[in-house]
Amino acid sequence: MKRTIFSVCLALLLGYVLVTLLNLPTLNVGLLKFKGSCRSCDLTKTNLEAMDLHGADLYSATLIWANLSGGDLSGADLTGADLAGANLAGVDLSGADLRGANLNQTVLINADLTDTKIEKGQLDQALLCNTKTIDGSVSGCDLSGRNLTGVDLREVDLTEANLAGANLAGVDLRGIDLAGANLAGVDLSMVDLRGANLVGTILSETNLTKLNLTERNLSGVDLRGANLTGVDCTEIDLKGANLKGTNFAGANLTGADLSGANLNQTVFVNADLTDAKIEKGKLDRALLCYTKTIDGAVSGCDLSGRDLIGVDLRGANLAGANLIGSNLTGIDLTGANLAKADLFDANLTGAVLRGTNLAGTNLRGTNLRSANLRSANLAGVDLADAIFCNTTMTDGAIDSASC
Numbered sequence: 074m075k076r077t078i079f080s081v082c083l084a085l086l087l088g089y090v091l092v093t094l095l096n097l098p099t100l101n102v103g104l105l106k107f108k109g110s111c112r113s114c115d116l117t118k119t120n121l122e123a124m125d126l127h128g129a130d131l132y133s134a135t136l137i138w139a140n141l142s143g144g145d146l147s148g149a150d151l152t153g154a155d156l157a158g159a160n161l162a163g164v165d166l167s168g169a170d171l172r173g174a175n176l177n178q179t180v181l182i183n184a185d186l187t188d189t190k191i192e193k194g195q196l197d198q199a200l201l202c203n204t205k206t207i208d209g210s211v212s213g214c215d216l217s218g219r220n221l222t223g224v225d226l227r228e229v230d231l232t233e234a235n236l237a238g239a240n241l242a243g244v245d246l247r248g249i250d251l252a253g254a255n256l257a258g259v260d261l262s263m264v265d266l267r268g269a270n271l272v273g274t275i276l277s278e279t280n281l282t283k284l285n286l287t288e289r290n291l292s293g294v295d296l297r298g299a300n301l302t303g304v305d306c307t308e309i310d311l312k313g314a315n316l317k318g319t320n321f322a323g324a325n326l327t328g329a330d331l332s333g334a335n336l337n338q339t340v341f342v343n344a345d346l347t348d349a350k351i352e353k354g355k356l357d358r359a360l361l362c363y364t365k366t367i368d369g370a371v372s373g374c375d376l377s378g379r380d381l382i383g384v385d386l387r388g389a390n391l392a393g394a395n396l397i398g399s400n401l402t403g404i405d406l407t408g409a410n411l412a413k414a415d416l417f418d419a420n421l422t423g424a425v426l427r428g429t430n431l432a433g434t435n436l437r438g439t440n441l442r443s444a445n446l447r448s449a450n451l452a453g454v455d456l457a458d459a460i461f462c463n464t465t466m467t468d469g470a471i472d473s474a475s476c
Contacts, residue, residue, distance in 0.1 A: 160225045
């Protein structure tokens with residue numbers, strides 16, 4: 074019996090020594106669960122979600138990109154710990170010791186820091202949102218302009234958060250409540266928004282290309298100037314949405330509900346509006362060009378005198394379009410078809426026309442200052458009185474004849 078007990082104790086001792094010497098994250102998780110402490114150990118990228126670690130000794134531990142969300146770290150010793158990029162969303166840190174800890178990009182959304190021991194300035198680089206601070210007061214949620222690349226925000230409540238201009242590249246926002254949040258100017262083209270609540274969200278000037286918005290509820294959303302080129306918006310709910318200047322070029326809006334929406338300068342070039350719900354006369358201020366209208370008929374393309382500054386119309390079909398006197402400053406028409414279009418006296422300053430088909434187009438008196446015509450098809454084009462100044466021609470040469 075004594076030999077058996079001795080063997081078990083020896084095995085446990087050897088196991089502990091092995092874990093200590095190897096210091097592997099996966100082994101260290103087991104040690105933490107067993108002992109409730111893991112001083113100076115490596116827990117990089119480990120999943121400690123919802124774990125009860127109150128009072129745990131994690132002195133000088135490495136917890137870079139670890140997931141501790143929803144857990145209990147009240148009273149824990151995290152002195153000198155490296156929590157860079159760690160997810161502490163919803164964690165109870167009341168009374169914990171964070172002195173000397175690295176909190177760069179640490180997610181402390183909805184966390185409780187009441188009575189936490191922490192040095193002045195330590196929280197400057199952390200991500201605070203609806204966080205209970207040291208004195209028990211709740212912080213705001215201003216993450217505007219912050220780099221959130223790779224941050225785990227799944228299932229986090231970001232209601233009315235300010236995320237304007239933030240970098241959300243590759244961020245998983247599935248199931249997140251973003252109702253009333255400000256996402257102005259954010260590139261959401263590579264963001265997963267499945268199941269996210271976007272009701273009342275500010276999405277002005279955002280890039281939503283490559284997303285699937287089929288049957289999504291975006292009622293009341295501010296989408297001014299947003300880019301939804303080619304997006305599938307079948308049966309989307311856009312009731313009361315602000316769509317001023319929104320780009321739906323090539324988008325599928327079949328069965329969409331646009332009742333009460335602001336459609337002033339909304340771009341519907343090559344879009345499909347079959348069976349969409351729109352009040353009579355609402356499309357008068359929109360920009361239609363070869364657009365499938367509510368009854369399935371295809372519209373003409375009269376955009377004469379209209380303002381299309383900076384609009385993304387890459388690959389769009391504008392053949393034979395009437396663009397007389399239109400303002401196309403900074404427009405991107407890369408690969409677009411403008412064969413036999415009429416651009417008399419139009420302003421194409423700074424326009425990108427790389428690989429654009431301009432065969433037979435009327436460019437008389439057109440302003441082509443700083444425009445890029447590289448590889449464009451200019452066969453049969455009428456360029457009489459056109460303005461060339463720092464203009465990149467089809468062969469890459471710069472023409473400044475009109476400067």
